[in-house]
Amino acid sequence: MYVSSANVSERQAAPPALAISTVIFALRPSASSGRPTLWLPLVRRIREPYRDQWALPGGPLSHAESLQDAAAQNLRETTGLAPNYLEQLYAFGGLHRSPTQRVVSIVYWALVQPTEAALADESENVRWFRADRLGELAFDHNSIVDYALFRLRNKLAYGSVAYHLLGEYFTLAQVREVYEAVLDRQLDPANFRRQLKSTPEIQETGEYLQGGKHRPPRLYRFTGRPGLDQDNRSTP
Amino acid sequence: MYVSSANVSERQAAPPALAISTVIFALRPSASSGRPTLWLPLVRRIREPYRDQWALPGGPLSHAESLQDAAAQNLRETTGLAPNYLEQLYAFGGLHRSPTQRVVSIVYWALVQPTEAALADESENVRWFRADRLGELAFDHNSIVDYALFRLRNKLAYGSVAYHLLGEYFTLAQVREVYEAVLDRQLDPANFRRQLKSTPEIQETGEYLQGGKHRPPRLYRFTGRPGLDQDNRSTP
């Protein structure tokens, strides 16, 4: 059982509970503009505290899993997906995060490509939300998502994580759209393209994306590391 | 008691133990060259496992402390000092970090200015070591220190953390020496000085450092935030 029904004296004596949570980002076309936007899945709480409010997927740490494995497991259970990228975000340990019990949460963040199946995994208690239109979440989860967004933007600007939101093959314009969606500003297509072309991890293929309305763009692929290392520490 | 003497079946059942450790950096003049170098305090383990080996200061998380408070307390107990800068490093949760018990360690890193008193706090079981000349430490603490060094170098290069290793007043050459010690390479004094002077957080005073052998350099002070916020999340 996740939240034990400890009384006050038990709470004082017991060590803090240890939980793993995961902020899962994926791209979906906006209903209005059709341009890609950031979404994330939340789960509805079925018990107190914060019953019926939406929260980050998570749970207690099983004794047989590493932290990263627990997060990946977590992700698979709520979405049916495997992460393309998974990294530790932060350990949150404030005294009053949960009203009933002292909980220390080690939070991971992940990037996935949502498939039809994954989106169909929605249910009464699991739903995808636009990252910029979450309501009021349980616990301190709003601020955790804010921090995860901050980290995602940072990694995007300096690292090479955008490709983990895309499929194996992509056009340079698609990469630009990811940047524009996450950073929320327009980028010069010409300059952006040149920057990507100077990145050795991006390999051009002989294929072209067909079926568009205009000149067919060339397809590229990402040849960097998968972003699922044993312990990812490239953060800072 | 930090490490409980659980037998195997107890270990399977019990939740992972939660501990806080801290990597504490300070500058001390090298015995040979006199130039500043990085040092950090370690504690000798007085029980198994790894008895008599050196380890990072740490201990279990008390139920009444936030994570950051626990790290600061930790720091004060082993060195007698208050941190100038304190930030969460990473949560280490591998399955086999400790041979006797599953332990999840939330590790902080700190910058301090060692005083006479602090260095006098050395004892049989607490000693300061040069960061580049640690022996073989207990648990996975060598790799933790490596990661802390990585993070320190990164923060130094991009953030404004060097001043927390110095006193209230300092010369620009002293800042350069910090950079050279931590990054382990020479920097052009002229260009380095210009970069610092274009940093608004660095304020020039009317004072000059007297007593040197040459032209007395001007003293500056750092006016940025103290680096001890409630929860420091400027990491990425």
Place this chain on the structure above:
DNA sequence: ACAAAAGTGTTTTAAGTACACCCATGG
């Protein structure tokens, strides 16, 4: 032919790097 995105070229701006040089002080 025309619209629109793909893709190229060129100019400007800013930031970093290398290095020559002057200044002020103790000895």
Place this chain on the structure above:
DNA sequence: CCATGGGTGTACTTAAAACACTTTTGT
């Protein structure tokens, strides 16, 4: 007056930003 670190000036190199322009496709 000389050695040395403090402090200034200037040319060179590199990367980013701005923007005009050409190419290729579908309609």
